[in-house]
Amino acid sequence: MKEKKSIVPYIYVLPWIIGFILFTGGPIIFTIILSFTKWDLITPPIWIGLSNFVRMFKIGSEFWEILKVTIIFTIFSVIISITWALFMALLLNQKVYGVTIFSFFYFASAVVPLIALTFVFQLILNKELGIINYILSLIGIKEGPNWLMDKNLVIWVVIILCIYTYFTGQMMLIFDSALKEVPKELYEAAEIDGANSIEKFFKITLPAISPILFFNLVTATINSLNTSFTLIYPLTAGGPGRVTQVISLDIYNNAFKTFRMGYACAEAVILFILAVIVSIVQFRLSKRWVYYEV
Amino acid sequence: MSKFTKILILLVFVSCLIFIGLSAEVVTIKYAHWNALSEAYNYVKAFEKKYPNIKVEFTLIPEAEYSQKLNTMAMTGTAPDVLCLWECDISRFAKAGLIDPLDEYVKGSKEFTLDDFIPAVRNLIKLQGKLYGLPWCFATEIMYYNRDMFDKAKVPYPTEKWTWKDFENAVKKLTVVKDGKVEQWGCDALGFQGLWYSLIGTFGDEIVNEKGQFAIGKGAKEFLQWWYDLTNKYKVVAAPQVTTSGIITADLFVAGKSAIAFNGSWMTSVYKDIKNFRWDIAPIPKGKRQYSTLHTGFFAIYSKSKVKDAAWEFIEFCMSEEGQKLINKAGNNPSARVSILKKGYYRVRGPMGPVHWDAIDKTAQFAQWGYVLLPPGLTFDIVKDFNAVILGQLSIDEALKRTVEKAKDILGEEAVVVE
Numbered sequence: 001m002k003e004k005k006s007i008v009p010y011i012y013v014l015p016w017i018i019g020f021i022l023f024t025g026g027p028i029i030f031t032i033i034l035s036f037t038k039w040d041l042i043t044p045p046i047w048i049g050l051s052n053f054v055r056m057f058k059i060g061s062e063f064w065e066i067l068k069v070t071i072i073f074t075i076f077s078v079i080i081s082i083t084w085a086l087f088m089a090l091l092l093n094q095k096v097y098g099v100t101i102f103s104f105f106y107f108a109s110a111v112v113p114l115i116a117l118t119f120v121f122q123l124i125l126n127k128e129l130g131i132i133n134y135i136l137s138l139i140g141i142k143e144g145p146n147w148l149m150d151k152n153l154v155i156w157v158v159i160i161l162c163i164y165t166y167f168t169g170q171m172m173l174i175f176d177s178a179l180k181e182v183p184k185e186l187y188e189a190a191e192i193d194g195a196n197s198i199e200k201f202f203k204i205t206l207p208a209i210s211p212i213l214f215f216n217l218v219t220a221t222i223n224s225l226n227t228s229f230t231l232i233y234p235l236t237a238g239g240p241g242r243v244t245q246v247i248s249l250d251i252y253n254n255a256f257k258t259f260r261m262g263y264a265c266a267e268a269v270i271l272f273i274l275a276v277i278v279s280i281v282q283f284r285l286s287k288r289w290v291y292y293e294v
Numbered sequence: 295m296s297k298f299t300k301i302l303i304l305l306v307f308v309s310c311l312i313f314i315g316l317s318a319e320v321v322t323i324k325y326a327h328w329n330a331l332s333e334a335y336n337y338v339k340a341f342e343k344k345y346p347n348i349k350v351e352f353t354l355i356p357e358a359e360y361s362q363k364l365n366t367m368a369m370t371g372t373a374p375d376v377l378c379l380w381e382c383d384i385s386r387f388a389k390a391g392l393i394d395p396l397d398e399y400v401k402g403s404k405e406f407t408l409d410d411f412i413p414a415v416r417n418l419i420k421l422q423g424k425l426y427g428l429p430w431c432f433a434t435e436i437m438y439y440n441r442d443m444f445d446k447a448k449v450p451y452p453t454e455k456w457t458w459k460d461f462e463n464a465v466k467k468l469t470v471v472k473d474g475k476v477e478q479w480g481c482d483a484l485g486f487q488g489l490w491y492s493l494i495g496t497f498g499d500e501i502v503n504e505k506g507q508f509a510i511g512k513g514a515k516e517f518l519q520w521w522y523d524l525t526n527k528y529k530v531v532a533a534p535q536v537t538t539s540g541i542i543t544a545d546l547f548v549a550g551k552s553a554i555a556f557n558g559s560w561m562t563s564v565y566k567d568i569k570n571f572r573w574d575i576a577p578i579p580k581g582k583r584q585y586s587t588l589h590t591g592f593f594a595i596y597s598k599s600k601v602k603d604a605a606w607e608f609i610e611f612c613m614s615e616e617g618q619k620l621i622n623k624a625g626n627n628p629s630a631r632v633s634i635l636k637k638g639y640y641r642v643r644g645p646m647g648p649v650h651w652d653a654i655d656k657t658a659q660f661a662q663w664g665y666v667l668l669p670p671g672l673t674f675d676i677v678k679d680f681n682a683v684i685l686g687q688l689s690i691d692e693a694l695k696r697t698v699e700k701a702k703d704i705l706g707e708e709a710v711v712v713e
Contacts, residue, residue, distance in 0.1 A: 122544070142473070151685070237536075237537070242678070
């Protein structure tokens, strides 16, 4: 009877364990193994040891450029999307008439398929036919910028467009529910003490929602590192040159466009390590600013 | 047992035999393509009607994922019986033994002979040693022009004899500037990635030589400098716009903002809906030589297929005049069989154009497979650098250095020639 009791919980979690081994753990191990091979998908893989990694990290390799773009994109897209999501959530917590309508409009862009959104923005931002440059022409700027082809502008345009992704909308909802949980008494006490809105935000709101802020920060970083492909591939395809070429996009290109699956797997391993390092750093630093009790 | 019961049992028995017999005769073949089947010109349905004993299980794979999906299916042993392979894949599949040679099948065919195909098809056989695939139709890259704009600027229409000098003179006259802003461009930027290679090819680079090596250098340098000047110095060609996977979302030619545009011949099926201006087509102008790129997909038989004879019957039907007529009409794509090409089934014109369909037929005589034989990831990446050159973000020498380095990295040192 005692033995039976100990087996039952494992049977309950067995479907998840099988799913994890088949669809997550297995592919991770397989990716690591393939990173030491040369494989074009249709002929058997050839073991080449560390060659893929050596090629990746050699001086003058384009991987360094891609890594730099990835880091810049990740840092700023996380800052922008979290700030935007928090700002929107704060607005939704204001006592104004028709706040649910605002909530719908803020979230609407997040549920539009990203591929459709990127094509719309390609049109909006087009140098010759785009509405933004048309508006600029009305205020006297005859030659509007080539938004998605200007090497100094494009990365910032892509970063700003992150606010329209589903993930930012999701963060807004999470912040929204966290803000509703902050005890009202704290604000009342602060008001009696004469605190203004900014002081209340930094001294009460931020510390109170810091665990949620931390959660969003970690998930946004991992999301930015791994799934930036879904935004950048249809929007700029990494160009012009390599200005918006991030690692996730390069993995796709190497795996399925140039059939260098081994090299793509090596890049995936590096991306995985990068995500782990960034997460560890974030967890370490979180001890200094995250408060789990209010 | 009564007489009625005996007859009933006999009838049931005979019915069962007929049913089993019929079931055994019907063969199902799997076939995948990136183009949806047209309602009006459904060649799969026509085949099934002609061959009731063969059923075709059709799978539509989106174009952007087509190549990778077929590669993955081949890797897992689940590729369709009839593949329509892209140029960049056919050699790889042949080398890996994933497709069967078709030489013996073609020898026994009563529908066609290899002599009937455009020169590029025969050249590809030479390159590969054997015949591994038959082109389902073909497309090439050509020049589109707005006849109304030409008339207004009093510029003669382009012909097959046009050189790049004629082109330059024309775009300078066709560009309209108002209050310091370009209202009408002489020519649109190069959107589709293949155009870069076609235009560079006219400047003398081989692109892919007879040994199958990627050959680029002087021609590219000369072309990039000239195109840079047209875009930035003379401002008669529009600045490059973002293109992802070869798709351009804002087409200045359709918008009536550009007098000339280069594009694939398949765009005739899109531009035929233009209603507000007259337009036509011409071959790409001559430089050091006439050059353009051919595009197609090759019907091939999966080597692990268990229904190879039925698969061949389907391919043979598609390559017959009956099949080709439907395929050509469905996508405005001409047949690679010269005898059918001449009949012009692909010429489904719109109310405003085109008129000179022979521009496509003539281009087919000198066009080559070129860059399409190379991995798409390589050629697309190189184009991103070419765009950066035209935008003044990268020097020509640096772009070409990166081109050669990348090509050597992906294809191997021996597969790249600097011209």
